[in-house]
Amino acid sequence: MKSSILIALGGVLLAGSAFSQELVSGDRMAGRKLAGICRTCHGLEGKARIPIAPMIGGEPASYIAAQLTAFRSGEREHEMMSVVAKSLTDTQIADLAAWYSGHKVTVTLKADPTKAPELCVACHGVDGLHQIPEAPNLAGENTVYIETQIKAFRAGKRHNDIMTPIAEELDDAGLQQAADWYAAIEIAIELVPPSP
Amino acid sequence: MKKTSVVSAAVALAFCAGGAYAQNTNVPDNLEKLSNFQSTGTTEFTFVEQGGAYAEGIKKTLAGIKLPAGFKIDLYAVVPDARHMAVGPQGIVVFVGTRKNQVWAVTDRNKDRVADEVKNFAPSLRFSIPNGPCFSKDGFLYIAEQNRVLLFPAAEFFYESPDVAAFNLVAQGQLIPASEESFNHTARVCKIGPDGKIYISLGQPFNVAPPEKLELNRKWGVGGMIRLNTDGTGREVYTYGIRNSVGHDFHPVTGELWFTDNQVDGMGDDIPPGELNHQTKAGQHFGHPWYGGGKIRTAEYAKETPPADVVMPAVETVPHAADLGMSFYTGRMFPEKYRNAIFSAQHGSWNRTEPVGARVMVTTIDKDGKATMEPFAEGWIDANGEYLGRPVDVAQLRDGSILVSDDLAGALYRISYGQ
Numbered sequence: 001m002k003s004s005i006l007i008a009l010g011g012v013l014l015a016g017s018a019f020s021q022e023l024v025s026g027d028r029m030a031g032r033k034l035a036g037i038c039r040t041c042h043g044l045e046g047k048a049r050i051p052i053a054p055m056i057g058g059e060p061a062s063y064i065a066a067q068l069t070a071f072r073s074g075e076r077e078h079e080m081m082s083v084v085a086k087s088l089t090d091t092q093i094a095d096l097a098a099w100y101s102g103h104k105v106t107v108t109l110k111a112d113p114t115k116a117p118e119l120c121v122a123c124h125g126v127d128g129l130h131q132i133p134e135a136p137n138l139a140g141e142n143t144v145y146i147e148t149q150i151k152a153f154r155a156g157k158r159h160n161d162i163m164t165p166i167a168e169e170l171d172d173a174g175l176q177q178a179a180d181w182y183a184a185i186e187i188a189i190e191l192v193p194p195s196p
Numbered sequence: 197m198k199k200t201s202v203v204s205a206a207v208a209l210a211f212c213a214g215g216a217y218a219q220n221t222n223v224p225d226n227l228e229k230l231s232n233f234q235s236t237g238t239t240e241f242t243f244v245e246q247g248g249a250y251a252e253g254i255k256k257t258l259a260g261i262k263l264p265a266g267f268k269i270d271l272y273a274v275v276p277d278a279r280h281m282a283v284g285p286q287g288i289v290v291f292v293g294t295r296k297n298q299v300w301a302v303t304d305r306n307k308d309r310v311a312d313e314v315k316n317f318a319p320s321l322r323f324s325i326p327n328g329p330c331f332s333k334d335g336f337l338y339i340a341e342q343n344r345v346l347l348f349p350a351a352e353f354f355y356e357s358p359d360v361a362a363f364n365l366v367a368q369g370q371l372i373p374a375s376e377e378s379f380n381h382t383a384r385v386c387k388i389g390p391d392g393k394i395y396i397s398l399g400q401p402f403n404v405a406p407p408e409k410l411e412l413n414r415k416w417g418v419g420g421m422i423r424l425n426t427d428g429t430g431r432e433v434y435t436y437g438i439r440n441s442v443g444h445d446f447h448p449v450t451g452e453l454w455f456t457d458n459q460v461d462g463m464g465d466d467i468p469p470g471e472l473n474h475q476t477k478a479g480q481h482f483g484h485p486w487y488g489g490g491k492i493r494t495a496e497y498a499k500e501t502p503p504a505d506v507v508m509p510a511v512e513t514v515p516h517a518a519d520l521g522m523s524f525y526t527g528r529m530f531p532e533k534y535r536n537a538i539f540s541a542q543h544g545s546w547n548r549t550e551p552v553g554a555r556v557m558v559t560t561i562d563k564d565g566k567a568t569m570e571p572f573a574e575g576w577i578d579a580n581g582e583y584l585g586r587p588v589d590v591a592q593l594r595d596g597s598i599l600v601s602d603d604l605a606g607a608l609y610r611i612s613y614g615q
Contacts, residue, residue, distance in 0.1 A: 079381060080403075
């Protein structure tokens, strides 16, 4: 079971990097330097250092770029991220997206895959890895982080054409179940240096 | 007498009823069962491995920590995501909050001043940001969460079993309006004051509180500190004009409240200062959002007139160093100059060009009430500007040594003096 997930993951990783080349042509070396302002919370490889920060290493570049752009415009608000994103240029956002999307994610699912939350798996995978470039990885995020985001969609503080109606459908028990599922998946993020 | 009967009844139920109830996933919360001294059917603890390579890595960091002469720092326990601490009045256990969903119970059974066991507390309960545990002198444990405060009678006894006696002090959704729930600025801290009331800090979730929230905040004590009786009655707002306080304690002699407060981001590396505040009477206002820290006015409220009676900080601290947990020192182990001094933790800056903080500070207060803060333990930032640890809170053990929690390394350290 575990090996088939890892094989599936290989596919996701390939797909992820293909998207990042297609949608954003950021410079990973420049992104690495800029990541000095991110690493206290997200780590240099994108593994969260504080509970309120998500794991961004190995996310789709398009997702990272979209979120930074939304923080910059005020469409998405967060006490810390709004401050950080305010001064970023389009190029800097592309560089950061290239840097963080390029790391290698490995996940280990110990639960029975048939018990995965049905509403979530099409985009976030059984193992918490994105299936579409617009979706973030959820593997290994803590329960409070995931619940906070679903509640933000439910309350209209975040908006997404796919997530908003799904969040509106979820009651507290449903969102707790989804959060528990993804939080229980173990994640390792390996720093991939910029190619020379 | 009352407490004894509660304890014995609960023990009888907990032990006799064990296993009688299957875990029912349709029940979203086991609190009701625990409040009725029923078993939840939960039998498993999560234990945290002590020792091993992980502990050795932390010890290596501790070897580089600088302290005043005669003091030493040692690893006390590996505790994932360790935040604020509550030391049991019997000295049996230290409860440690997190910004995730666990509360850890840390036990030093053989009293060699290194913990032997770290396990999760009340595993049948679903906590949400249980950052702030605090004890009353008579052994009642309180845990302040995102939007609830629970009360655990005789927690130092019950914690050995997965099922504990647990009650609402402030029920889910009653601490703040659910619409104001947030993840950031939601590390609540509680302490019992000399008046026997529980004091709970309620950070407001914005960088600068927006005008449309001010009335609601004032009513609920968001961006402030509330106090209430330990039976849940008599809630009132005690402190106004706080941005995000994550540490407070009461002066051992005067009984007055002192608290740290984290200040506005995005104004530059060197402004505004952080704050250590001193409150002398109920209802005082400490300046947010008109002031961004110290006397620095926020851009958003630059043209507004601040409240007339704003209290300025007792100490302006290093900008963005993130002063968090604090404790007055009342022990006998440390030299006399530290008696009634404040030990506090600087978590370290999160987006300053050069990181600052990540150290333990000590504040002495002279006979005129003037406070002076200086570094006490430092060395958690390496030559590359990377954090090796981020101190969160300070608590005193019964022997007069102090514990420091660190949520990056996931550990408790013990600082002792002399032998």
